[in-house]
Amino acid sequence: MYQEIGRVATTPHKSIIAHATLDKHLNILSYAPDLKQWAHRSSLTGLSLFDLFPQLEASLERILATLQVPGNAFVYQQAHFADNLHPDQIFNLQLEALPDLPHNFLLTVIPATTPTSLYDKNLVELTRHNRELLLLNRASQILTATLDSAEVMAHLLQLAVQIIHATGSSLWLWRDEQQTTLVCRAAFHPGTDEKLLGLEVASGQGVVGWVAATNRGTIVTDPAADVRFYPQIDSSSGFVTTSLLAVPVQLRNRTLGVLEVVNKRDGRFLAQDISYAKTLAASAAIAIENAKLVATLRQTNTDLQKQNEELEAFDRTVAHDLQNPLALVVGFADLLQTNAVEISQVERERALNLLVQNAHRMSSIIQEMLILSSVRKHEVETHPLDMAEVVLGAMDRLRFMMQQYKVRIILPDSWEVARGYAPWIEEVWENYISNALKYGGNPPVIEMGSEVLADGRIRFWIRDNGPGIPPDKQPLLFTPFTKVSQVRVTGHGLGLSIVRRIMEKLSGEVGLESVPNQGSVFSFILPAFSEDGETAVKVVEPS
Numbered sequence: 001m002y003q004e005i006g007r008v009a010t011t012p013h014k015s016i017i018a019h020a021t022l023d024k025h026l027n028i029l030s031y032a033p034d035l036k037q038w039a040h041r042s043s044l045t046g047l048s049l050f051d052l053f054p055q056l057e058a059s060l061e062r063i064l065a066t067l068q069v070p071g072n073a074f075v076y077q078q079a080h081f082a083d084n085l086h087p088d089q090i091f092n093l094q095l096e097a098l099p100d101l102p103h104n105f106l107l108t109v110i111p112a113t114t115p116t117s118l119y120d121k122n123l124v125e126l127t128r129h130n131r132e133l134l135l136l137n138r139a140s141q142i143l144t145a146t147l148d149s150a151e152v153m154a155h156l157l158q159l160a161v162q163i164i165h166a167t168g169s170s171l172w173l174w175r176d177e178q179q180t181t182l183v184c185r186a187a188f189h190p191g192t193d194e195k196l197l198g199l200e201v202a203s204g205q206g207v208v209g210w211v212a213a214t215n216r217g218t219i220v221t222d223p224a225a226d227v228r229f230y231p232q233i234d235s236s237s238g239f240v241t242t243s244l245l246a247v248p249v250q251l252r253n254r255t256l257g258v259l260e261v262v263n264k265r266d267g268r269f270l271a272q273d274i275s276y277a278k279t280l281a282a283s284a285a286i287a288i289e290n291a292k293l294v295a296t297l298r299q300t301n302t303d304l305q306k307q308n309e310e311l312e313a314f315d316r317t318v319a320h321d322l323q324n325p326l327a328l329v330v331g332f333a334d335l336l337q338t339n340a341v342e343i344s345q346v347e348r349e350r351a352l353n354l355l356v357q358n359a360h361r362m363s364s365i366i367q368e369m370l371i372l373s374s375v376r377k378h379e380v381e382t383h384p385l386d387m388a389e390v391v392l393g394a395m396d397r398l399r400f401m402m403q404q405y406k407v408r409i410i411l412p413d414s415w416e417v418a419r420g421y422a423p424w425i426e427e428v429w430e431n432y433i434s435n436a437l438k439y440g441g442n443p444p445v446i447e448m449g450s451e452v453l454a455d456g457r458i459r460f461w462i463r464d465n466g467p468g469i470p471p472d473k474q475p476l477l478f479t480p481f482t483k484v485s486q487v488r489v490t491g492h493g494l495g496l497s498i499v500r501r502i503m504e505k506l507s508g509e510v511g512l513e514s515v516p517n518q519g520s521v522f523s524f525i526l527p528a529f530s531e532d533g534e535t536a537v538k539v540v541e542p543s
Contacts, residue, residue, distance in 0.1 A: 021098065022049060022105040026063075035109055038091070040083045049107065053079050053093065067097055067105065078112060149291035150186070156259070156284040157188035163280070164273045166261045168239065170196055171249070171284075172208050173257035179203065182212055182257060189262075195237040206230025207246050208258045215255055217247035217278060219269045245269045247277045251285040259284070325358035332358075360400070380421040382506065384529040387415035387460065390422050391448065394429035398437070405437045410447040418450075418458040418526035424502045425526075431495035432462045432522045440519075441465035453525065459511075461523040469514040478510050499524065 018038065020031035026049040036044055039052055050057040056076060066074040073096035080090060094108040157169040168189035172182040180203055187196040204213040207220055210228045223229040223241050234241055239262075246260040259281045261273070332355040336348065343351070391411070395402065402409075436446045445465045453459055469477070478500040496510075503510050503524055514520035 018109045020044065020107040020109070022095075022107055024103045024105075026050070026105070028052075029104070038089075038109070038111070039081045049095075052081055054082050055079060056093075063095060067095065070097070072096070147291050147294040149288055149295065152284060152287040152291055153186035154188075156280060156287075157186055160259065160261050160277060160280055161188055163276050164245075164261050164269070165265045167263040167265060169259065169261045171257060171259055172201070172212070173249075174212075174255075175200065179212075179255075182208055185257075189237070189239055196233075196239070199233060199236055201230060201233070206233065207244060208260055211246045211248055211258045212255055215248045215250065217245065217274045219243075219245045219274065221268055243269060245273055245277060247274060247281050249281045249285045249288075251289050256285055256288060325362045328358040329355055329362070380424070380505075382419045382421055382527075384417050385420045385422055385425060385526075387418070387425075387450065390426050391415075391429050393426045394433055397426075397430055398433055401434060401437055405440075406443045407437055407440075408443065408445045410445070412449045415460075416450040416452055416458045417529045418460070419529045420506050420508070420526050424506065428499050428502055428524055429462075431499050435495065435522070436462055436464040436466070436520075439464065439466045452528065456528050457525050458528050459523055459525045461511075461521050463519060463521045465519045468516040468518055469512070469520055470516065474512055474514060477512060 018032040018035040020035055021029045023029055028044045028047050028049070031044045036042075041047070044052070050060075053076075056063070056079070059074075059076070063074045066072050073094050075095075076093040078090045079093050090112045092110045092112050094110075096106055096108075098104040098106050153171050157171060160169040161167065168187070170184055170187040170189065173185045175181040175183045182201050182203065184196050184199045189196055201209045203209050207218065207223075207226070207228045207230065209230070211218060218228075220226045220229060221243050223231075223244060229241075233239075241262050243264055244260060244262040246258050249256045249259055259277055261269075261277060264273075332351045335343070336351055336355075388411075395409070433446065437444050440446060441464070447463045448461065450458055450460045477496050500510050502508075507527060509525040511523040511525070512520065513523075
């Protein structure tokens, strides 16, 4: 006889259990050794469920209809194997969908004549426990099968909800190596996921912070009465927490964060739920660390590839940019040496001037290369900038060029104070000023200044009176060094790609505004300096 239930069967006092997995056609894929002995068959693989229990064939439609309902199980009591040599041996059967494999089924077979003196568990407890163990095993495989941290976290939370029978879960990880603040990096809370993501709690704050600080799991049955509970999380997300459990996510005695599971669907969280959560957290910790290592390796490979491309571009640029001025220097030097008597004083002075100019060009190219190498290789400590002094330093390096162009420069009475690295910022100004000299008006008029932006950062700018830059050329100006040949189309050379790289290293930005026949404004943005020594950046809420 059979009976339909919603979740599991209720046959009491059964202990010796055998299992088989079936495909969607109810054919046997794998089985426990006990099942083969009870069926008196040498092998069960490939056999149909009805080859073992012919009496079930009349219930095929009922079986399939029952199994289509998530969480339901089909139960048949007092069944006999087809080849059973002992008619007095009867068995109780339960058939249900396999966790995470909805098109495969789990057959549980229990001898109805098993003595009950050895065990005192009913089928509900045994099959549920078995299902949870299967899920945990499956969870470990799922978590370690991917090297993407986002996928690992998503799988972890869904599995935690499924195994522990809860309504939501979340994963909180340390914001940085200082381990003072936990951030919600992933959430599985239908309807409130987006509101939870990015929320922060301090170490020791709330249940999550307490677990992270003590490295101990906990169950909270009445959050409102627990002093550790942090109600601001619920108020921020709109979620209502009625019960929760939380366990540390640890790897080699190092706490990575906290797994939290909330609102048990039926009854209360139990000690075994803590065990399940810890098992999941352990698997997730390994998977997260592996994903992090792989991401680091990929980034390292990307950086190495980029560096190799830069080195190749570096070689090409040295060969191209130095070849022409060097050839001129050698040529004029040879002319002066071999034909010193034959050339006129005017020709001699012209040759000397060109020789000096090209020597300066070579020096400037070499300086740019050294700066680019420094920016690529080194990390620097930033400090408040005395921008007036930095700008004067850049202008001093361009003194010869400024005299040649007879430039008029307009400087502000004062500068806003930003954080940066003075030698690199001096290089930025030198590039901006030299371009304003070369491509400004005749004579060039250059104005410089600074302003505080709405987000608290500082924008520094330089305006020229040149013809402007055509819109189709503007995107090429700050091109990466590996594509520097494109930059030469504009005539602005390697310098602006160095400016771009410097700003990337200093968490800044570059900018350009240019209208034909109305000049150009080049700019760069840096974090502001505050009196407490921290970077002052205001977060502007969207309107």
